[in-house]
Amino acid sequence: MPSIVPPDSPFFARNEAFVHWGGEGDMPVALRGAVVAIGNFDGLHRGHRSIVAATVALAGEQAAPAALLTFEPHPRRFFAPEKPLFRITPPDVKAMVAARLGLAGMIELHFDAALAATTAHDFIEKLLVERLGVRGVVVGHDFHFGKGRQGTPAFLEEHGAALGLAVRILPPVTEDGQAVSSSAIRASLAAGDIGRANQLLGYRWLVRATVRHGDKRGRDLGYPTANLALAPDCGLRHGIYAVRAAVAGTVHMGVASFGRRPTFDNGAPLLEVHLFDFRGDLYGRAMDVEFVAFLRPEERFVTVEALIGQMDKDSAEARHLLGESNLGAPSLLCPQQS
Template sequence: MTTLSSDFARQSSILRLACGAGGGEVLPAGLRGGVVAIGNFDGVHRGHQAVLAKTLQLAKERGRPAIVLTFEPHPRSFFNPAQPVDRLTDAQEKAAILGLLGFDAVVEQAFDKAFSSLTAQQFIERVLLERLGASEVITGVDFHFGAKRQGNPEFLLQAGEKYGFGVSLIEPFTDEGGAIVSSSRIRACLAEGDVVQAAGLLGYRYTLASRVIKGKQLGRTLGFPTANMALPEQTGLKHGIYAVRFRSADGSVYDGVASFGRRPTVDSDGSALLETFIFDFSGNLYDEFCAVSFFAYLRGEEKFDSLDALMVQMREDEAEARAVLASVKPLSLLDSHLTFSGR
């Protein structure tokens, strides 16, 4: 079992098991024979939630544990390490969200050379049967598995008939406009700074989680102390200023305004940094694993002629963010847990 370090873990109870192609942590006897959802589930968005809801429904009907089988790292990152996927949720966040949804365990299958070499038949035998003892499998209609993607939905259905486990294939989920909800579509929204549309597709506000680090502490001297987070280079969120909610490691939630980018006024050559000015807060957050949820894009990055001009704009940003956040409401029960609980 892996203990999560972020506050998401305090809100949910889920067992995380890490497995390699040849073995790994042993699935407890009480979790074998479960109903298993299979997928990457990056973002655990509304399309994923359709697969997951069916899994939870069947698990409840059959009196079986609800299990998620996912893969770490993302397969696309394994096959193209020079261009890793911009993850909407890392392994910790994803597992915690799955716990909030009601799952009993997430099995994180190591996607490495050994695993990628397994044939489709070996995947069925070693992972679904030997390791999980799956009684039922739920996945999308486009699921492929095994070396060179040789396993397809038809292969999975035939294996289920042969070995005695059920198979449910879920059609792609479409939004109110009839467009398919996908992780790549959400990333495209974030690249444009459209966190509102991204939230509509996710079913909750887009959230970034990381450990708070020490910065240059310039904001503190200007009266705007910030909690700084370094993020993966591939983070595709548009640089700019956002109205946000900040969750500290103890579960407390605060409104705030955040800057994501390279700080052109004071440090134009620096790497991208997420800096959050937390409203009505005083305390030490250094080295805590915290989360920032994005509610609205306020403006792009600007280079100001002076620090005084920057401070004037920061006060305007604060006022606008406070106004935006004063009227927000949860998009879903999941969104309420992630961005409203603890207030």
């Protein structure tokens, strides 16, 4: 599979001046008078990035900064808190992706009852123009906003123009005749189809967590692991994966298991990452884990010896896949690799 993002893509250069603002206090100077892309942007996938690219272009025309305007918690979680929502990119990972897209920053507004009750007209006039002082807006063709989702792209275009806003509406991006969407990516990850998910994303999907103490069983098996607890609503298929993991700016190849460890305790889902040729203490350290390929489903083994034998095979397969010169979708991790 060829690289989805060309070598000169901003994906390979993080904007070190990127500002992640949570909406409290005064607007940071770097984001004042911005042109904003508005949406939830879960995944910041290829469809979202067409909106971001148009935002950066419009900002250039306006001699203004370009920013992402998004919401936390995700509105679906606000309106239906009882329904799990598999987040492809939680806020910190979303900011990590956004910082590579030529944006000055990300504005993250708290989604609460007051915001949900804001009329479409007030969303434009009171929030966008008066509070945030934006100069332009870019949205997707299906963007709705305001109380009861009454605001439409056409409404935004008409009323925004009356208030002096430059407005751009973008069509969907399609793949094999289907719109690239967060839902399609969630479905691919749930099926273990990492290749498809990464193709739709345009980069390799990754998670970020802190290494925690475990039962040290992996060390006894000859495969010490870094244990990471992912969000309870993580919908990734349980199984074994070839991964790359970044710790303190250095990237290591490895193999990972996500699941309940049916051979031992069938406990709560846990991501266990074994880094090849690594020695050191990782407890309490932040780790980014990038998923390259699905190797096999999680399974229960009758003996520990059978499990170790399969782990040897998994590691060999992961080393082979990770050693190939063309790994497909580009990486968001540091290019340095051990």
